[in-house]
Amino acid sequence: MQYSTKWLLHLWLIAFSALGGQSLDLTVVALTYGDSVISADIGPDSRFKVSNRNDTDHIEFLGTVTKTSHDYLVDVRVVVDKIASYGKRELNTTMLVENEQVDAPLVIGGVNEEVFSLTLRR
Numbered sequence: 609m610q611y612s613t614k615w616l617l618h619l620w621l622i623a624f625s626a627l628g629g630q631s632l633d634l635t636v637v638a639l640t641y642g643d644s645v646i647s648a649d650i651g652p653d654s655r656f657k658v659s660n661r662n663d664t665d666h667i668e669f670l671g672t673v674t675k676t677s678h679d680y681l682v683d684v685r686v687v688v689d690k691i692a693s694y695g696k697r698e699l700n701t702t703m704l705v706e707n708e709q710v711d712a713p714l715v716i717g718g719v720n721e722e723v724f725s726l727t728l729r730r
Contacts, residue, residue: 636728638726640713641688655672684701703716
């Protein structure tokens with residue numbers, strides 16, 4: 609019985625290490641809001657982060673991209689600080705992006721009249 613238990617343990621470890629070692633073939637995540645677009649490079653640790661400041665607002669865009677068997681699990685956080693009105697808007701979401709949806713903009717949410725969309729790029 610001990611031999612079969614050890615064999616199953618080794619088989620289980622090999623299977624899960626193969627799934628965990630999948631390389632991420634995506635390079636960029638782009639956020640579109642209003643008339644603006646900001647892009648962030650996906651790092652080797654599957655994280656992305658970028659901030660952008662202009663005359664009207666300060667945008668912080670960060671998160672992680674994790675490859676599942678065929679698709680991608682994306683955890684996103686968007687923070688918009690309006691400079692003139694001292695308002696702050698925040699969007700946190702996790703979404704599953706299918707492989708066929710890569711390179712296409714996907715609406716991830718909105719705050720007031722601003723709609724945010726996300727595009728994963730290879």
